[in-house]
Amino acid sequence: RSLEGLKTFSCLEELILDNNLLGNDLRLPRLPHLHTLTLNKNQISFQRNTYLESLLDHLADVVPSLEYLSLLGNMACPNELVSKDKDEDDYQRYRYFVLHKLTTLKFLDTRKVTKWEREEALLRGAFMKVVNQFKISNCN
8 A cells, every 4th residue: 555665766667556455645756767657456536526636647747757557447547347337438538638637648548549639638638527427316
């Protein structure tokens, strides 16, 4: 759960943190050479609509060379693997938002970032925040 020891590895280029209990409070030290980061199957969510944005802002600040990021298997990455009520449109909005925040990415999750996605992220990415969806039932 702790990433405290990473600060001594300032030249680190790849970091695989899959299948841990890392959550929304994830904080990395400044790693200027890190280009690959995988955080698959952790406990990163999008509750209160700010956790993913906060994480992405943090990553933009401390890992400026990041080119490959994977968040698959976390609630913050909305796809059918995590929730059966999510679809490809939800996932694509997530991609635009992440690419808007992390402009150096060349790969996100398992897919290469396309020129078209990068342009869409620039134009509309700020408006693509992933929000919690609540089902409202009619109580009669």
